[in-house]
Amino acid sequence: MCRLVARILFVPCLVLNCGLGASADESSVGIELFENRIRPVLVESCFQCHSVDADEVEGELTLDNRAAVLRGGRSGAIITPGDPAASRLLRALRYDDPQLQMPPEGKLPEAVIADFERWIELGAPDPRDGSAATLETIASRAELHWAFKLPVRPALPDLENAWATNSLDKLISAELTRAGLSPAAQASRGELIRRLYFDLVGLPPSWEQVQAFEANDSPDAYHKLVDELLDSPKFGERWARHWLDVARFADTKGYVFTADRNFPNAYKYRDWVIGAFNDDLPIDQFMMYQIAADSLIKGDEERQHLAAQGYVTLGRRFINNPHDIIADRIDVVFRGMMGITVACARCHDHKFDPITDEDYYALYGMFASSEELQDEDLPLRLVDKAKPQNVGVFIRGNAQNRSKPIARGFPKFFTVSAQPVTSGSGRLELARAIASPENPLTARVFVNRVWGHLFGEQLVGTASDFGLRSDIPRQQAVLDLLATDFMSKGWSLKWLVRELVTSSTYRQSSQADPATLAADPENQLWGRMNRRRRDFEALRDGLLAVSGRLEERVGGESERIDTEEGGARRSLYAHIDRQNLPGVFRAFDFASPDTHSPERAHTLVPQQALFLLNNPMMQIVARDLVSHLTSDEPSERIAELYRRVLTREPSASEIEQALVFLNRGDPQPLPADEWSFGYGKIKLVSNRANVAIVPLAHFVENRWQAKNEFPEQEFGYVSVTPEGGHPGNKSDCCSIRRWTAPEGGKLLITGEIERPSENGDGIETTIVSSRLGVIASWIVEQGKKVTRVELPVVESDETIDFVVGCRGNAGWDTFQWKVALSLESGSGMQHWSSQQDFHGPQPEPLDLWTQFAQVLLVSNEFLFID
8 A cells, every 4th residue: 555645634533442332242353354354454565655664654654553543644544443434544445536546556356445344344443552653744844844934033142243234244243253253354345336236236337436436435435325226227127137037037938839929018027027126116015916916906007017917927838738837827926936836736745845736726726717818018917717716636637637626725834824715716815825924935035035146145045945845044043034124124125135235244255264264165154255257147238338338228128139249238138038048048047938947057168158259249349349448558548448347457467468468460361261051042044053042141049040030931940050950931942051162173072961850741952063053962851861972073162052942841841961071182182061160150350459358358357246
C-alpha cells in the first residue's frame, strides 16, 4: 500500500479500545483474523511506505501498531471500527475513489479486501501495543514556520552608536557587534551619487551632477538628492522594470498557431505600473488592482486602473490550453505576491507546504469564473462571468477525471486573512486576502524584493518561495522590522526605498577589511555593500545616455531594440517577444517572459563581451560620443571622454596611456569579403540562367532576413543562417548565399544539403555560376543529398550562388546546407566555409578616437555600479 492516502491532513481522530463492543468470542476471532490475514498484508504491501522504518513516511501515516492505525494520517482517520462503509481504508482497497487507490501498484484480491471488511466489522482488533509515533508533519511544521506567522516589530537594541542613523541600522550594528565585527567605512560621495542614480532611476549621473554633489557640504544634501530622485518620473520607469520581471510581462502570447501573437495594448499595463510607482500608489492597493480592478474601481475617474489586470492576463498562452493558462495565473499571483508555490498542488497535495489540491482548485474556480475582455484602449482584462462555477479536483491532473466541485476560496491554512466567497468569481476576496495586514507573507515578500534590488542580495534568498523549504533569514529581525513599518506607513514604496537608501547600512563602501571578509564572506551580516554590475537595462540605458542618444519620453508603445542601430528609448520600452526573444536579452541575463521570475541570474559569459566589442550599436554609441567632444586639444578631449563616460577626471598616467593609444596610426581598411547574402530568383538572360539577387538588409539573431519583422507577410521566412536558412513563400524569394571568386583558378565545391521535415513538398536547390549559368541542381523532399561540383576554371570576380527555393508550398522548408569551397590558384590553395565564414554586417573600422571611446565604454568602471 505504498503512498496510501497521498492527500492526508493531520486531524484528531477517535481512539477505541481493542474489540470494544464485541463479545469475547468475537474478539478472539478478530485477533486471529488480524494475525493470520491482516498483519501479513500490512507487512508485505504497506510497511515499505507506512511504518516508522520507512525511508519516507507517505501521507504521514504509520501502521506499526493499533494506536498508529487509529490515529490515521494527514487526512485523518483511515478506519472507523465497526463501520466498514465509513472507513477510508476500505474505500482505498476497493478502488472506489479515483484519488485514493491503494496499493497503487494494483488492487488486492477480493478475498483479501473481504478480510479487511470483516476485520473492521469486528472492531479492528489489534493486539500490537505501543503509541503512535510522533511524526513531523507538514501541518506541524507549518504551525511553527517563521514566515507563516505575522511579523512582529522587534525590540530595538539599546546602544549608543553614532553609526546607526535609523532602526534597521541598530539591528545591523547589534548583529555585527555580537560577531565581533564593525561596519565598513562610508562610500565616497562620488560612489554614493552613482549608486543612488542607478538604484533609484536606473541612469548614470552626469559629470556636472557629480561635481555639484561632491562640492555640496550641506548636512542634508544626501537626503535632498534622495527626494529629488524619488520625485523623478524616471523612478517609476526603473522600478516598473523590476515588477515586470515578477509579472512575466511580454508584448506577445507565444506560439498560438496562426492566430495573432500580439497582445493589443499590452504596453498600457507597463504604463500603469510606471504611473503607480511614480504616484506612490499604496502597494496593497497596487496588488489588489492587478487581481480585481474590475470590482474595485468606482466611476470613470478610476478607469485607468483597469489596465492593472495585465498582471494576470498578459502571460503565455500555452497553445491556448485553458488549464495551463489558469495554472500560470495562479502561479504569478501567489509566487509573485505571497511567495508561495500554490501551483505545485495542481496534480496532488503540495509535497512541502500546507496547500492541498482542493486549495488549488478552489482558486482555479475563481479564474475559471472570470472571462477576458478586450477594450479598445486597455490591455486584456478580466470580468466575472454571469454564472460563476466551482470546479472539481482534476484527479492526478487529468481534466477528464474530476472530484465533486470544490467551493471557491483562499487556501485554508491562510484563511485568517480571507473572506468567504459569496458571489462573483471570488477574485475580489482573493485580492483582499493577499493584501490584508493579517496575511503574514505579502509585506515580507515585497520588502524582501526591494531590499534585493538595492543591496544586490535578498534577506531571504528564495525570493518567491517563503514556504517550509525556505531558510530562516539571518537577519529576520530586519525583515520583520521593515515589513511592519512598511504596512504602518501605508504600504508606501517610496517610504521604504527612502528608509533603506538613507540608512548607514546602504551607504557603506563595498570595500571591507580582511577580517570582515574572512568572518562573513557571504555578507549575511551586511557589514559592507555588495559590489554589483549594472543589469541589462542600466547598461544599455547608460550607453544611450552618455552618447546623447537617449530619448527620455515616459510611457508609450514598445520599440524593437534588437535592430542594427539598437533603438533610442529606454530598455524598459523594448518589445518583448516570448517566442523569439532576441539573443542580446538572454546574453545579459534578462528575465524569461515565459514565467514568473523571482530574480535574475548573474552570469559573466563571453557573449556579453562579444556584444560590447562587436555589436553595431556599440560602434554607433562610440561615434556619437566622440561627436560631442568640443575641444581640439588631445589631452582635453581625453578628459571630456572620461567626464562623460566615467564621471571623473583622468589621472596623469591615464592621459599618458591614452595618448600612446591614439598615436598608433590610422586603422587599415577591411579586406574584401567573398560572401554576401540575399534573396531573389533564377531568371533567363540571353538563354542562360542568371540570378537576380536583392541583399537581405536586416541581421537579427544571427540571421540575415528581409525585414525587421520575422516572419514577414510579404517575404515569409526567407533567411540565411550559418547552417542554412529558409526560402520565402514565393518563387522570387529564394534564399541565396553568394560567393565571389577573389582570383581565377580551379574550384572544388563540396557539401551536403538536408531538409529535415517530412511535411510539405520539398525544396529546389541550385548552384549557379555568373559565367556558366546553372551548374548543378537537386530536389530535396526529405533527408540529405551530397552537393559536390568541380569547376576546372573559375574566373576572378565570378559569382557562385547557392539558391534554395520552395516548390509551391513554403511550409516546413527550413534547410541546412553546409558548403566548403577550395580554390587552387597562383596564390596557392585557399579554403572557405559557408558556416565558419558566416557573419553579420561588416562595419568600417572605427577611427582611433572612436576606438578609445569604446574602450572606456567596455571598462569595468563603466559596467559596475561600485
